Amino acid sequence: MNNKLLLDYQLSLDEKERSQYWVPEENTVRVWIGETLKKIAHANPSELTVRIVGIPEITELNITYRSKNSATNVLSFPFENVVELDVPLLGDIVICSEVVNNEAIEQGKSIESHWAHMVVHGCLHLCGFDHESYDQAKEMETIEIAVLNNLGYIDPYKDISLERGLENVEI
Numbered sequence: 001m002n003n004k005l006l007l008d009y010q011l012s013l014d015e016k017e018r019s020q021y022w023v024p025e026e027n028t029v030r031v032w033i034g035e036t037l038k039k040i041a042h043a044n045p046s047e048l049t050v051r052i053v054g055i056p057e058i059t060e061l062n063i064t065y066r067s068k069n070s071a072t073n074v075l076s077f078p079f080e081n082v083v084e085l086d087v088p089l090l091g092d093i094v095i096c097s098e099v100v101n102n103e104a105i106e107q108g109k110s111i112e113s114h115w116a117h118m119v120v121h122g123c124l125h126l127c128g129f130d131h132e133s134y135d136q137a138k139e140m141e142t143i144e145i146a147v148l149n150n151l152g153y154i155d156p157y158k159d160i161s162l163e164r165g166l167e168n169v170e171i
Contacts, residue, residue, distance in 0.1 A: 004045035005034055006088070012053045013097060021097040022111050023052050024119075032116050032151065036123040039147045048090040048126060050119065058096035073099045074118045076125035093122035113153040120147050 009026040011018070024032075029050050037046060055071045062068045062075065073096060079089040095118055104114035124140055131137035145155050 006047040008049040010051040017054050021101045023097050024115050032119045033123050035151055036120045036147050045088040046090050047088045049092040051094045052097050071099050074122045076122045078126045090126040116153050117156040120144050
């Protein structure tokens with residue numbers, strides 16, 4: 001398997017946010033993405049951006065692309081190859097540091113493991129996975145659990161049942 005990965009890691013946080021919220025190092029994010037691509041047997045070279053942002057930027061993106069006037073944890077923007085060019089672009093993942101850190105605390109999870117989950121989740125979206133239906137969600141969650149387990153993290157859904165209704169999922 002060809003694991004060539006070009007990662008554009010962007011921190012778009014002010015000084016206060018950088019000191020207040022934990023964010024993973026670029027190499028850590030690279031490992032998480034590499035493990036995700038390995039699990040789904042994605043053998044092609046890949047390019048993607050992971051951008052870490054604050055509440056204003058994620059809210060603006062959520063309004064623009066999802067018509068939701070609120071902050072969210074992660075947004076994925078898969079590259080849409082309209083002309084069938086042979087390019088290795090997967091797309092962009094945008095993660096809000098404040099939301100992810102606060103969710104981890106609220107959910108009683110380690111901040112690092114929740115970050116890993118958000119990166120894995122976003123990467124799977126770039127690769128065409130979704131959770132719009134029960135079957136899609138089950139497939140995506142199964143992959144997430146396996147990847148996170150391989151990375152040494154616990155099941156992020158351990159105390160959450162899929163039966164709660166997909167409309168309540170905020171990932």
